[in-house]
Amino acid sequence: MFQQLNCTNISSLLFLVSLLGIFLNQKNILVMLMSLEMMFLSISFNLIFSSIRLDDIIGQIFSLLILTVAAAESSIGLAILVIYYRIRSTITVELMNLMKG
Known part of the structure; x- marks a missing residue:
């Protein structure tokens, strides 16, 4: 029981850290x-x-x-990010609204 409680706490802490990473860092798309x-x-x-x-x-x-779907999503996202960096020479989120298509 104690070990299960620790594992759930670790998972919840990891989720909260990632949620903070999304909301606190809104300039860098890679992060x-x-x-x-x-x-x-x-x-x-x-x-x-x-x-x-x-x-x-x-x-x-x-x-x-x-995990399989997340890996596929990550590879497609990074490919789009590389193409965007080659065109604009920056990966800031503020300029993402300039993408048309």
Whole structure:
């Protein structure tokens, strides 16, 4: 019980740190993407810990699905970011509204 409580606290703390990373740093898109990935990771940790506690495999399978989708989202986001940097020579969020398409 004590170990499960610590794991849930670690997952919640990781989620809150990533939420603060998104809201406090709104100028750098790369840090925002990293915070979003950390948020997905904390949700996956929580699913895995709950799955172990309940002795069920579904949470672990769903966690793998979440991590796969997060990796695909991250690679597409970084590819768009590289193309945007080549065009504008900056990656600040303030200039993102200039993108048209």
